[in-house]
Amino acid sequence: MTIKNVRDRQYLNVTIITHLDGKDIPVKFKYKKRHDREKPMALDILLQAQETSLPDLAFRYGCRARNCGVCTIDINGLPRIACRSVVRENDNLKAMSTLPVITDLVVKRDQISRQLRGKIYRNSGGNDLNVDASEDYHELTSCIECYACLHNCPMHEKNNVELNESRERYKYGNPFSLLKLQAIVLDPVSSNQQKDDAVTQAVKLGLDTCLNCPGCKCGIGIDLKGKVVDPLVNASKKIEE
Amino acid sequence: MxxxxxxxxxxxxxxxxxxxxxxxxxxxxxxxxxxxxxxxxxxxxxxxxxxxxxxxxxxxxxxxxxxxxxxxxxxxxxxxxxxxxxxxxxxxxxxxxxxxxxxxxxxxxxxxxxxxxxxxxxxxxxxxxxxxxxxxxxxxxxxxxxxxxxxxxxxxxxxxxxxxxxxxxxxxxxxxxxxxxxxxxxxxxxxxxxxxxxxxxxxxxxxxxxxxxxxxxxxxxxxxxxxxxxxxxxxxxxxxxIQFLPFCLTSPPAFEGLLGGEPVTASYLGVLRDKNKKVILDGVYLRTRAECSAAIMKAVEDGRGTKNGGAYLDMTANKRAPKSGVYFMNFLKGSLPSAYNNVRQAMSKSESQCDDLWEVRPSAHxxxxxxxxxxxxxxxxxxxxxxxxxxxxxxxxxxxxxxxxxxxxxxxxxxxxxxxxxxxxxxxxxxxxxxxxxxxxxxxLFIEKAKRVHSLIGQKGHLHASKIKLTVQKKCWENLGPIRDKRRLTNTKLFIRKTKKQLKNINISNRTKWNQALIEYLELENMLDTAELMAIAALERDGSLGGHVRSDCPNISLFSKPYSTVARFFGNDAHVTRLQRKQTDFKKLIKFKFEEQKKFLGAKFLRLMPMRLKDNILEKRYKKIMNIQKSSITVQPGSVEAAIGDQKIL
CATH class of the missing domain: 3.50.50.60 (FAD/NAD(P)-binding domain)
Known part of the structure; x- marks a missing residue:
């Protein structure tokens, strides 16, 4: 084996797209592997970059175990959870393209939750809490809020994220906000009125966009089309009738 | 600015x-x-x-x-x-x-x-x-x-x-x-x-x-x-x-520090071994997290630690038992599924199947x-x-x-x-x-305080807060971690004092929006203040108790008069005092201690029994647990099975 080959095995070349004042600045980074067979995750790359040549690199992360949903970035243009996504030679690491970038790989996330402010009615109202929830309800509460589902979502695209940066909340919804609404529909403690309200909210957020859409993709594998979108669309048709 | x-x-x-x-x-x-x-x-x-x-x-x-x-x-x-x-x-x-x-x-x-x-x-x-x-x-x-x-x-x-x-x-x-x-x-x-x-x-x-x-x-x-x-x-x-979890992963880097198991998941025959495979703690499943962490770190202190500064968790005896071994694997996977999931991804197959030893090290929790x-x-x-x-x-x-x-x-x-x-x-x-x-x-009062922030933004210097953070983290682990002594704690105090003086040499850009260097600076400052208060409290408690392990002092007995440490700042100086606490009734303490010792002896006795004998006993025990479990929770919280969304991609 040549010396060059040995050296190649010790390093991994990636491009980190940093972002400052509205401009993307690609930076080449040579990741030094800590052992020959190391297959670093995207988060390992970002941490080492901050430790070495990019000390003020801005990125979000939390638990390092794919639970907190905070570290989502785009790898080669696709949303990935950085702490559990293996990086390959020449990969591109960039902020999520679906939300406004603040600095480097940090995006503004909170307009998504604001969209539901005052709209996810939750109150036991003296209801009996001792009722079992369905498997479908539990599937929805496994969502870690990584926002990977915003990718290619025609409903979310209607917001035209970059232009609406200063807005308090987005007008159009996304698979995550629909998931939160469908969770109310599936919650055995919700009243019929609350369930109907949740469906009406989904319609207001632009549920009709889903009619012509092949379906959405979840970062951790929840069946968004089958468990969220289709039931909401069906329920909305019933309410109309 | x-x-x-x-x-x-x-x-x-x-x-x-x-x-x-x-x-x-x-x-x-x-x-x-x-x-x-x-x-x-x-x-x-x-x-x-x-x-x-x-x-x-x-x-x-x-x-x-x-x-x-x-x-x-x-x-x-x-x-x-x-x-x-x-x-x-x-x-x-x-x-x-x-x-x-x-x-x-x-x-x-x-x-x-x-x-x-x-x-x-x-x-x-x-x-x-x-x-x-x-x-x-x-x-x-x-x-x-x-x-x-x-x-x-x-x-x-x-x-x-x-x-x-x-x-x-x-x-x-x-x-x-x-x-x-x-x-x-x-x-x-x-x-x-x-x-x-x-x-x-x-x-x-x-x-x-x-x-x-x-x-x-x-x-x-x-x-x-x-x-x-x-x-x-x-x-x-x-x-x-501070509570350390004893059985956390040491490698690969992406998994370093994450949970592998708990004392109870070591099950009836699990023991801790040093790098020479000598038993350093038995009856692991009955021990507290602190006892297990202390045992590991004491071995590391004596130069008997593993490559990555930990010890071996040996559960092979559980697995080897001809009849109860199957039950053990189910117990291990079922009782702490998310931790086992970490193990499965981070370790080799023979290790995750418990045919081999796990290298473990405590983690702050x-x-x-x-x-x-x-x-x-x-x-x-x-x-x-x-x-x-x-x-x-x-x-x-x-x-x-x-x-x-x-x-x-x-x-x-x-x-x-x-x-x-x-x-x-x-x-x-x-x-x-x-x-x-x-x-x-x-x-x-607000405007006065805000002045400090104005002066921080655009501060010129040759140091980076994110890099100093790494040094602080390393020092804290070595000197303020799961094992401590007077020398190291005093060292920590001096190190923190010195590092605080360096804060003025940290470079911070003059951006106002998402200034990462400013964020790192603010967090570093909090880490230093916190570590200083911990260090003086740890110096004050001159004996091992619970999450605090001193290698240079004896254990503090349950029967001695209990006190809490109280730490605070006076201006820039950290001070510590003692606060007397009320002691539990002696009779209850004695009963508590007695029950504890009885359990440890029982565990040791079981472990040293001939395999055929203990295998029968264990099979019965596992069956009993699993049976109860059947009627209550079939899918355990935190499991891959529970995160139903996960199954499609794994």
Whole structure:
């Protein structure tokens, strides 16, 4: 084996797209592997970059175990959870393209939750809490809020994220906000009125966009089309009738 | 460089959006207070969200589970360091507080027999009753409920990407101190928020990040809670008491520090071995986390540690048993599924199948000490724990507070802690704000403090806060970690002093919006202040107790007079004193010790029996556990099976 080959095995070349004042600045980074067979995750790359040549690199992360949903970035243009996504030679690491970038790989996330402010009615109202929830309800509460589902979502695209940066909340919804609404529909403690309200909210957020859409993709594998979108669309048709 | 100062007025400011923060904000708001909640990480992305999702609810397993019984369990486990008023409050409120989280969408499995949430089949370590309730999707389910409680109506204002800089206090005529508000760096908007408010609830979590990457918790745990409170003049208790989980992973880097197993998952025949394969601890499944951590670190001290500075967890004997071995593997996978999932991904096949030894090392998990408060979460101080010796208007809940767990925390208690004391803090904060009037002339105090931030932005220097952080983390692990002695603790103190002097040489750009260097600086400062208070508390406690292990002193006996350490800042200097605690009745202590010793002897006896004999006994035992488990929870909380969404891609 040549010396060059040995050296190649010790390093991994990636491009980190940093972002400052509205401009993307690609930076080449040579990741030094800590052992020959190391297959670093995207988060390992970002941490080492901050430790070495990019000390003020801005990125979000939390638990390092794919639970907190905070570290989502785009790898080669696709949303990935950085702490559990293996990086390959020449990969591109960039902020999520679906939300406004603040600095480097940090995006503004909170307009998504604001969209539901005052709209996810939750109150036991003296209801009996001792009722079992369905498997479908539990599937929805496994969502870690990584926002990977915003990718290619025609409903979310209607917001035209970059232009609406200063807005308090987005007008159009996304698979995550629909998931939160469908969770109310599936919650055995919700009243019929609350369930109907949740469906009406989904319609207001632009549920009709889903009619012509092949379906959405979840970062951790929840069946968004089958468990969220289709039931909401069906329920909305019933309410109309 | 100047940064915009934006004035806001509220009754209550809540710092943090995990279990404690969300419960505090909701309760305060329900009582009519105007509430601003700020969080540096996204909403509800907290230790609560990434936890195993098991909560203590008194009475859920049996009707004879009295408040006294639960309170006593906490007292005994905590080495009599917990404040009895606080443990009683925990025992009193656990059901009510849990139901409030349920009202926000947390849905446990309901037993067909009792028509109530069903606890796990066996009492968790240190609990004398079954009272720990597991949940599908583990902590993530709590995360959703907490998120709902903040977002559900428009009453609670909230802001993400906000770093609290300092709580502002004024000194009253009688020399007491009251909160008048806080300064916050809003990184998203590039502004400083000057929040004028009578009450501040500190619920911004723990400090495990000072040991990064030797931790399994959220990155945000940079000791903010303790540093903020201490700089405002508050007292902190038991700052030497941090809980390390003994069996965490050492490699590969992406998994370093994450949980591999718990003492109980080592099962009946699991032992710890040093690098020469000599047994350093047996009866592992009966030991506390602290005992296991201490055993590992003592071996490392003597040069008998493994390559990555840990020890070997040997569960091969469990596996080898011809009849019970199968049951063991099911038990291991079922009882702590998310941890086992880490093992499966990080270790080789023979290791994850327990045919080989696991290399394990302790990781920082939970801060048991914290801000000194009374049972209503109000800051207190002095030898009698008086409110006028604390900071009026300052409240703490969750991991930020001290006095509930003392020297050791029992499993499944922290989620309940967040709910119980979050709600209590919210109530106290709202009541306090109702009867307080803030003199707006005090704006001067805010402007004075803001000057420091103006001077930081654009500070020129040759150092980087993110890099100093790494050095601090390394030093803290080596000198303030799971094993300590006088020399190392004194070293830590000097190191912190020296590093604090370097802060003025840190380079910070002149950006106002998301200035990463400023963020790193603020967090580094909190880490240093917290580590300093920990170091002096650890020096003061000259003996091993619970989460605090001194290699240069003997163990502190359960029968000696219990005391807590109380640390605080006077100006720039850190001080520590002792606070006498009430001792549990001697008869109870003796019974506790006796039962403990009996169990250890039993475990040793079993391990040394001939294989055929013990295999039969174990088969019966496993069958018994598994049978009970069958009728209660089939899919365990936190498992891959539970995260049904996961299955398609794994």
């Amino acid at each position: 100047r940064i915009n100062l934006v004035w806001k007025e509220y009754d209550v400011l809540v710092v943090g959006s995990g279990g404690a923060g969300s419960n505090a904000a909701e309760t305060a708001s329900d009582m009519g207070a105007s509430v601003l909640l700020v969080t540096k990480d996204p909403l509800s992305a907290s230790d609560t969200k990434i936890s195993e999702g098991i909560a203590t609810v008194r009475g859920s397993g049996s009707e004879d589970d009295s408040e006294n019984a639960l309170s006593e369990n906490l007292q005994l486990a905590g080495g009599d360091l917990p404040d009895i008023n606080i443990t009683s409050a925990f025992a009193k409120d656990s059901q009510k507080a849990y139901d409030k989280v349920r009202a926000n969408g947390l849905r446990p499995k309901i037993s067909a027999i009792t028509n109530n949430p069903d606890p796990l089949p066996l009492p968790m370590g240190g609990h004398t009753k079954r009272r720990s309730i597991g949940h599908k999707n583990s902590g993530v389910a709590f995360g959703h409920a907490n998120w709902n409680s903040i977002v559900k109506d428009t009453k609670i204002d909230y802001k993400e990407d906000c770093w609290l800089i300092d709580v502002i206090t004024e000194t009253n005529k009688d020399d007491t101190k009251s909160v008048v508000g806080a300064l916050i760096y809003d990184a998203q908007c590039g502004e400083i928020l000057a929040v004028v408010c009578a009450s501040v609830v500190v619920a911004s979590g723990g400090l495990s990040t000072i040991y990064f990457p030797k931790t399994d918790t959220m990155r945000g745990n940079t000791g903010d809670s303790y540093a903020i409170a201490a700089r405002a003049g508050a007292e902190l208790v038991d700052m030497e008491q 939970y801060m048991m000490g914290g801000i000194r408060v009374d049972e209503n979460c109000r800051s207190i101080g002095g030898s009698n724990g008086l409110r006028n010796r604390g900071i009026s208007g300052l409240f703490a809940a969750g991991q930020a507070m001290g006095g509930l767990f003392g020297a050791n925390r029992l499993g499944s208690t922290s989620l309940t802690e967040g709910a119980v004391f979050g709600q209590r803090a919210g109530k106290s904060a709202a009541l306090h704000a109702q009867k307080s009037v803030i003199n707006l002339l005090n704006k001067k």
